[in-house]
Structure formats: C-alpha cells, structure tokens
Amino acid sequence: MDAEVQVSSNMAKVPWARFAGVIAALAILFGAVAIGYSRRFHLGFGTAIGIYGCFLLLLSLALLPGTQAGRTLTGKVQTTWAFCALLCIPYMLYAWGTGDFRLAAVLRIASVACLPAILYRTIPPADGQRFSQSDLFVAVWMIAVVLGGWLRNVWRVPVNLDFMGRLLLIAVGASAWTFIRPVPGLHYRLQFTRRALKAATLNFLYFAAIAIPAGFLLGFTGWHPRWRGALQFGLEYLEIFLFIALLEEMFFRGFLQSLLSESFGSALKAQFLVSVLFGLFHILHAPFPNWRYVALASVAGWFYGEAYRRGGSLLASALTHATVDTVWRTWFSRT
Numbered sequence: 001m002d003a004e005v006q007v008s009s010n011m012a013k014v015p016w017a018r019f020a021g022v023i024a025a026l027a028i029l030f031g032a033v034a035i036g037y038s039r040r041f042h043l044g045f046g047t048a049i050g051i052y053g054c055f056l057l058l059l060s061l062a063l064l065p066g067t068q069a070g071r072t073l074t075g076k077v078q079t080t081w082a083f084c085a086l087l088c089i090p091y092m093l094y095a096w097g098t099g100d101f102r103l104a105a106v107l108r109i110a111s112v113a114c115l116p117a118i119l120y121r122t123i124p125p126a127d128g129q130r131f132s133q134s135d136l137f138v139a140v141w142m143i144a145v146v147l148g149g150w151l152r153n154v155w156r157v158p159v160n161l162d163f164m165g166r167l168l169l170i171a172v173g174a175s176a177w178t179f180i181r182p183v184p185g186l187h188y189r190l191q192f193t194r195r196a197l198k199a200a201t202l203n204f205l206y207f208a209a210i211a212i213p214a215g216f217l218l219g220f221t222g223w224h225p226r227w228r229g230a231l232q233f234g235l236e237y238l239e240i241f242l243f244i245a246l247l248e249e250m251f252f253r254g255f256l257q258s259l260l261s262e263s264f265g266s267a268l269k270a271q272f273l274v275s276v277l278f279g280l281f282h283i284l285h286a287p288f289p290n291w292r293y294v295a296l297a298s299v300a301g302w303f304y305g306e307a308y309r310r311g312g313s314l315l316a317s318a319l320t321h322a323t324v325d326t327v328w329r330t331w332f333s334r335t
Contacts, residue, residue, distance in 0.1 A: 015069035022067075023060050030055070033235070041158035050097010051157070054164065057090035059242070062170035065178040066190040066314075073179065083180070087113035087171055090164075091154070098157040105154045112151065113172055115141055120181040129184055131259040138176070142169065142251065147284070163243045170247045177255055185258025187314045188250060199311030200319035207303040207324060211296055212332070220292045221332040237326040245321035246314075252278050252301065253308040253317045267309060275301030300324060 031052075038048045064070040091109050095101035116138045125132035145151065151165030177183040215221030227233070252274050260270035279298025283289050300321075308317035 015067065015072060019064065019067050019069040022063070023056065026059065027056055029235075029238075043158060046097050047099075047157065048097070050094050051155075051161070053097065054090040054094035054155070055167070057093060058164060058167035058171060061087065061090070062167045062174060062242075062246075063190060065174040066188040070178065081114075083117055083175065084110055084114040087168065087175075090168075094155060094157075094164075100157045108150060108154055109168065112145055112168060116172060116176045117180050120176065125181060128182065129259075130263040131256075134181070135255075135259060139251075139256065142173065143281075145169065163239075166243045166247050170250065173247070173250050173255065177250075183255055183258060185261070186250070186254040187258070187308070187312060188254055189313055190315060191313070192315070193311075193313065196311040196313045196316040196319070199307045199316040200323065203303040203307040203310070203316075203320050204323045206306075207300055207320070208327070210299060211324075214299075215296060215332065218292045218295070220296060221328070222334060223332065224334060225331050226333075227330060233326065233330060236329065237322055240325045240329075241318060241322035244325060245318040248278075249304060249308070249314055249318040249321055253305055254314045257305055257308065271302065271305040271309070275299075275305055277301075278304075 034048065034052050034055075037043075043051070064073075088106060088109050091106060092101075095105075119134045119137050119141075123132075123134040123137070125134055146169070151168065152162065153160055155161035155164040174188055177186050178188065212221070256277070257267075257270050257274045260273060261267040264270050264273075275298050278301035279294045279296075282293045282297040283291070285293050304317040304321050307320040308314065311317070
C-alpha cells in the first residue's frame with residue numbers, strides 16, 4: 001500500500017515538474033530580452049528583478065490553467081477573495097522592486113481580477129453549457145477594460161508595460177473559465193497535437209489565399225518586407241502568441257464561440273457572429289472607422305474559429321492567429 005501511495009504521489013508531481021520546466025525555459029528565453037531591456041533603460045538590479053519577477057509570475061498564472069498541472073487544481077480554486085489576492089501578488093513584486101506602489105493601481109488590478117469571480121458567484125449560470133446573463137456581464141466588463149485602457153500605466157516603470165495587463169487578463173479569463181465558472185468548450189490545453197497543428201496550418205493557408213490579394217486590392221496592405229532573420233521572426237511570433245493571440249482567442253473562440261454554439265444550437269451561426277464581433281473589435285484602429293480592417297479581421301475571425309473547431313483546441317486558433325499577425329508584420333504591414 002505504501003508503495004502504491006508513493007507511486008501515486010510521484011505521478012502527481014510529474015505535471016508540476018513539466019510546468020516548472022516550461023516556465024524555466026521561457027524565463028531563459030525572455031531573459032535575453034530582459035537583459036537588453038535593462039541595459040537600454042539603465043535599470044538597477046532590484047528594479048529589474050521586480051519587473052521580471054512580476055512578468056514571470058503573471059506568465060505562470062496565465063499558462064497554468066491550460067496545463068495538466070493546472071487541471072489538478074480543478075475544484076480547489078473556489079474562494080473568490082483568495083483567487084483575487086493571488087492575481088495581485090505579481091504587482092506587489094513589481095512595486096517592491098521599482099518603488100512604484102500605488103493604491104489606485106492595486107484597486108484597478110483587484111477590480112479586474114475580482115469582478116468576474118464575484119459576478120459568477122452572485123449570478124451563477126443556470127446552464128453551464130450556454131451563454132448566460134453573468135457571461136454577458138463578464139464579457140462587457142472585459143471588453144470595457146481593454147477598450148477603456150483600464151490597466152494602462154499600472155506598470156509604468158521604466159515605461160508603460162502593457163503586456164503585463166494582457167497577461168493579467170489571460171490569467172483572469174483562464175482561471176475564471178476553468179476553475180470558477182467552467183466553460184466546457186474552452187479547450188484551453190497547451191498541448192501540441194497533430195490535429196491542432198494541421199488545423200492551424202490549413203486555416204492560415206486558406207486565409208492567406210483570400211487576405212493577401214484582398215489586402216492589396218483594398219489598399220490595406222502592400223509589399224513591405226522587414227525580414228530580420230529566423231531568430232527574430234521566432235521571437236516576435238512567440239510574443240504575439242503570448243501577448244495578443246492567446247488572450248483574443250480565449251475570449252472570442254474559447255469563451256464566446258463555444259458557449260454561443262450551444263445557445264444557438266449551431267456551431268456555424270456562432271462562428272459567424274463571433275467573427276463579425278471580432279472584426280468590429282478592430283474598428284478603432286486608425287484611421288477611424290477602419291472598415292477595411294474590420295472586413296479583413298472578420299474573415300480572419302472565421303478561419304480562427306474554423307481552426308478552433310477543427311483542431312479541437314484553443315491552441316489551434318491561437319497558432320493560426322499568431323502566424324497571420326507575424327507574417328503580416330514581417331512582409332505586408334505599412335508601419
């Protein structure tokens with residue numbers, strides 16, 4: 001019996017060891033960027049540690065629910081206030097290192113972290129499979145946070161570190177929709193499978209076949225190559241995946257599309273509506289109203305949704321999204 005308990009304990013530790021290994025690898029990878037950043041802004045050791053430590057904690061909290069290690073916590077992350085306090089810890093490390101502690105910033109972070117959890121506790125969904133009133137409130141709140149710049153200048157040393165806010169939003173959404181209000185179709189699994197990679201590759205190619213000629217015809221894109229080598233391309237791809245694609249795909253595909261598919265009784269109707277909403281989300285890009293961007297983003301949203309459905313994973317749509325953005329910035333963006 002003791003041997004069986006020991007084996008079970010060792011097996012339980014494996015997912016956490018793997019997760020720690022992934023975070024360590026990312027820490028080393030981004031460490032080179034951080035060193036260059038520290039030299040550029042002449043950061044002291046304590047300041048650099050505070051900022052980088054905050055980044056790594058936020059990154060860990062954002063990725064954890066999508067791993068096997070995170071799934072071992074299902075049913076254990078139940079206390080709303082403990083959950084909110086956990087998401088405030090990275091800022092405290094940042095404030096300790098930089099000396100930039102502000103109560104207003106803490107309250108902003110706490111409101112972003114707490115409100116979804118409070119809403120789901122106060123108005124629990126009657127049917128966890130479908131889009132509910134509380135889901136609507138949470139969706140409106142998260143959109144308001146992004147469009148209203150609610151987290152702008154929270155992390156402001158040495159400059160506005162807006163990627164911290166994006167990681168916080170991923171952590172809030174992933175945790176809320178995994179632990180507090182489980183979304184059955186979220187499919188937040190950071191596991192590379194043949195199915196996900198195939199869906200991501202095919203839907204990128206389908207979208208490119210439409211978007212490249214359409215972009216030229218609309219005057220939205222042009223041939224503006226900025227190739228700086230495979231290493232730089234790979235690093236930019238990773239940054240777009242973590243700071244842009246993962247957040248947007250979790251919200252639009254994993255959250256909205258999956259729940260609306262059940263509410264409508266049609267995956268295609270939900271995919272179409274979410275694609276249009278995704279397109280409209282880009283209307284504020286200059287020059288406002290940017291209808292060309294809306295049109296192309298709506299088409300992109302359809303193929304991201306298709307990758308999500310066909311790949312059976314949020315990873316598939318996020319990979320498609322990151323590939324589109326990285327290729328566009330490298331060869332077709334005017335700015």
